[in-house]
Amino acid sequence: MNLPSKHLEDAVREFSMLPGIGSKTALRLVLHLLKQDKDTVQQFGRIFMNLKDEVQYCRECNNISDSPVCHICANPKRNRTELCVVEDIRDIIAIENTQQYNGLYHVLGGLISPMEGIGPSDLHIEPLTERIRQGETKEVIMALSATMEGDTTIFYLHKKLKDFDIEVSTIARGVAFGGELEYVDELTLGRSIVTRVPYQNSMMK
Amino acid sequence: MNLPSKHLEDAVREFSMLPGIGSKTALRLVLHLLKQDKDTVQQFGRIFMNLKDEVQYCRECNNISDSPVCHICANPKRNRTELCVVEDIRDIIAIENTQQYNGLYHVLGGLISPMEGIGPSDLHIEPLTERIRQGETKEVIMALSATMEGDTTIFYLHKKLKDFDIEVSTIARGVAFGGELEYVDELTLGRSIVTRVPYQNSMMK
Numbered sequence: 001m002n003l004p005s006k007h008l009e010d011a012v013r014e015f016s017m018l019p020g021i022g023s024k025t026a027l028r029l030v031l032h033l034l035k036q037d038k039d040t041v042q043q044f045g046r047i048f049m050n051l052k053d054e055v056q057y058c059r060e061c062n063n064i065s066d067s068p069v070c071h072i073c074a075n076p077k078r079n080r081t082e083l084c085v086v087e088d089i090r091d092i093i094a095i096e097n098t099q100q101y102n103g104l105y106h107v108l109g110g111l112i113s114p115m116e117g118i119g120p121s122d123l124h125i126e127p128l129t130e131r132i133r134q135g136e137t138k139e140v141i142m143a144l145s146a147t148m149e150g151d152t153t154i155f156y157l158h159k160k161l162k163d164f165d166i167e168v169s170t171i172a173r174g175v176a177f178g179g180e181l182e183y184v185d186e187l188t189l190g191r192s193i194v195t196r197v198p199y200q201n202s203m204m205k
Numbered sequence: 206m207n208l209p210s211k212h213l214e215d216a217v218r219e220f221s222m223l224p225g226i227g228s229k230t231a232l233r234l235v236l237h238l239l240k241q242d243k244d245t246v247q248q249f250g251r252i253f254m255n256l257k258d259e260v261q262y263c264r265e266c267n268n269i270s271d272s273p274v275c276h277i278c279a280n281p282k283r284n285r286t287e288l289c290v291v292e293d294i295r296d297i298i299a300i301e302n303t304q305q306y307n308g309l310y311h312v313l314g315g316l317i318s319p320m321e322g323i324g325p326s327d328l329h330i331e332p333l334t335e336r337i338r339q340g341e342t343k344e345v346i347m348a349l350s351a352t353m354e355g356d357t358t359i360f361y362l363h364k365k366l367k368d369f370d371i372e373v374s375t376i377a378r379g380v381a382f383g384g385e386l387e388y389v390d391e392l393t394l395g396r397s398i399v400t401r402v403p404y405q406n407s408m409m410k
Contacts, residue, residue, distance in 0.1 A: 005271045007259040038257045045254025052243045054212040066210045
């Protein structure tokens with residue numbers, strides 16, 4: 001885009017760097033900020049300037065936290081034998097909202113993706129094996145996205161964890177509850193037939 | 206959203222303040238920033254902290270500019286008798302891209318919107334009348350959005366400008382070029398029949 005001001009261009013470029021924001025949307029956001037009063041815009045900038053310094057990570061599970069140990073790891077009522085491996089904090093929020101899980105989490109901070117140059121060493125995997133070695137973990141539940149990256153990461157972790165005396169499971173995949181069969185994508189429907197489960201098992205639990 | 210960190214919450218709130226960005230998208234953007242290195246995120250913050258101080262406006266047309274007079278107002282080849290009134294810089298970019306206009310612009314910085322509490326005094330209207338009073342303007346072209354706010358603003362400006370010895374026009378409204386009639390919305394189609402123009406007039410110009 002041909003902009004008449006370097007400062008405007010700088011601001012637009014910063015927003016365009018974010019995922020899902022193109023240059024037109026970026027310009028719209030910058031113009032919105034320019035209409036706000038100076039304090040508001042300065043505060044916007046200041047919060048992001050200090051972001052990396054101020055955000056801490058739980059030393060147990062790598063979740064974002066304001067204290068050295070996050071509120072989930074510090075909660076004595078949680079089941080410490082179950083460890084749910086997730087990509088990031090958004091997955092924790094989603095799983096917590098279901099109110100179906102009472103164990104602990106482990107945040108990888110990403111998924112293995114050769115396309116984006118993200119390898120196992122970029123993720124929080126060493127601390128996971130260390131945690132299992134030292135801890136009370138009996139089951140590791142892989143709650144990763146059902147994508148190529150998620151599957152690759154599960155495959156890698158499964159190999160990493162096979163020498164430990166623990167169970168490794170993945171969350172169930174199949175037709176969504178409430179989903180009408182004719183609208184389910186082919187791959188999911190096909191896999192859900194191949195990986196069918198005995199009637200009692202799936203409905204009665 | 207229930208977030209485990211105040212700093213994370215602050216950053217998410219700042220992004221959610223922007224138009225079209227909800228709390229889920231905001232969290233996604235913040236997590237993206239947290240994955241970048243510290244310099245990148247600091248620069249992101251710094252650019253917005255200084256934004257309001259650094260961005261200047263053309264003293265003639267109120268367009269964003271790095272110099273006191275913008276490159277359009279300073280261009281001696283532009284036709285100084287035509288003044289195109291627009292909402293913001295995005296409209297200038299759009300009109301410049303058509304390569305159909307060689308006059309000057311005047312940026313209002315918004316539209317009159319009682320719903321959002323924006324009145325004539327919040328817009329750059331006084332400098333417009335001042336500019337017409339002093340200048341060589343012969344025609345003012347209203348290139349504002351075809352919305353309630355745009356129409357209200359045109360109505361207000363038209364009343365404001367009626368004592369000047371100038372022509373006031375609006376950009377043509379009707380069925381878009383290349384548009385198939387059956388898909389045109391009712392209002393546009395209806396108005397385009399009512400405001401039909403003689404054959405020569407519309408096609409030969």
